[in-house]
Amino acid sequence: MRKKIVAGNWKMNLDLNEGKTLVEGILAGLPTLNDNKQVVIAPPFTHITQTVAQLDEYEHIYVGAQNCSSEVSGAYTGEVSAAMLQSAGAKYVIIGHSERREYFKEDDAILARKIEQALTTEMNVIFCCGESLEIRDSNAQNEYVEKQLKSALFHLGDLLMKRITIAYEPIWAIGTGRTASAQQAQDMHAHIRHVIAMQYNLVLADEMSILYGGSAKPSNAAELFACADVDGGLIGGASLKAEDFLGIVNAMIAS
Numbered sequence: 001m002r003k004k005i006v007a008g009n010w011k012m013n014l015d016l017n018e019g020k021t022l023v024e025g026i027l028a029g030l031p032t033l034n035d036n037k038q039v040v041i042a043p044p045f046t047h048i049t050q051t052v053a054q055l056d057e058y059e060h061i062y063v064g065a066q067n068c069s070s071e072v073s074g075a076y077t078g079e080v081s082a083a084m085l086q087s088a089g090a091k092y093v094i095i096g097h098s099e100r101r102e103y104f105k106e107d108d109a110i111l112a113r114k115i116e117q118a119l120t121t122e123m124n125v126i127f128c129c130g131e132s133l134e135i136r137d138s139n140a141q142n143e144y145v146e147k148q149l150k151s152a153l154f155h156l157g158d159l160l161m162k163r164i165t166i167a168y169e170p171i172w173a174i175g176t177g178r179t180a181s182a183q184q185a186q187d188m189h190a191h192i193r194h195v196i197a198m199q200y201n202l203v204l205a206d207e208m209s210i211l212y213g214g215s216a217k218p219s220n221a222a223e224l225f226a227c228a229d230v231d232g233g234l235i236g237g238a239s240l241k242a243e244d245f246l247g248i249v250n251a252m253i254a255s
Helices: 016-028 045-054 082-087 098-103 108-120 133-137 141-153 182-199 202-207 218-225 242-254
Strands: 004-009 037-042 061-065 092-095 124-129 164-168 210-212 232-235
Touching: 004 092, 004 242, 016 045, 016 242, 037 092, 037 242, 045 061, 082 108, 092 108, 108 124, 108 141, 124 141, 133 141, 141 164, 141 182, 164 182, 182 202, 182 210, 182 218, 218 232, 218 242, 232 242
Parallel strands: 004 037, 004 232, 037 061, 061 092, 092 124, 124 164, 164 210, 210 232
Antiparallel strands: none
């Protein structure tokens, strides 16, 4: 049985006190989690040790980082290595987010190196993929996402691939006024699972968690999570309000 996961990506938001208050609010209303229904909180780097301490007595809720360096260590001013994040208590790291690809020009080769660094430290990876409006309008989304998967992930063996969670981000449905339907999300998630099965095997593909990262919120989470191949969400804006985030977590629990 594959895991269902709701991961909150705070991006570059909240100071330490605001972050502490948000986590307190989430924990106050957190439903019962288990091995198959988990939560990840990915705050800014500066919040990681504080958030780890807050979650210390809670099970099945983990801290993730929003990024890591492609290098082990050395003269890379401003970078944070996977080993540093792991030593601070992070269990997950998000790699390949559309904002990292667009604003910081991270290509598939860089992402592949980052994935290797994260897996070497025994962290789990949430790997983001997804297409732009132009690619969606040309109906080339399946081929585009398949290429992202192949370029960044398919050098991994079966055992390492089992520590990958995929997050599909329909970039064309974020801030464009267009909305991705639950059926569109399901279609892409099913395609991703098929691509994984063809490269690896049906068992691995069926056990892989594939999250939806396209502006999920409490009002549409239940419909999205009811889809056969949608295993939770990578949540942006809605993760910054405890009530909204808990609404999405509760939808995951009920799915």
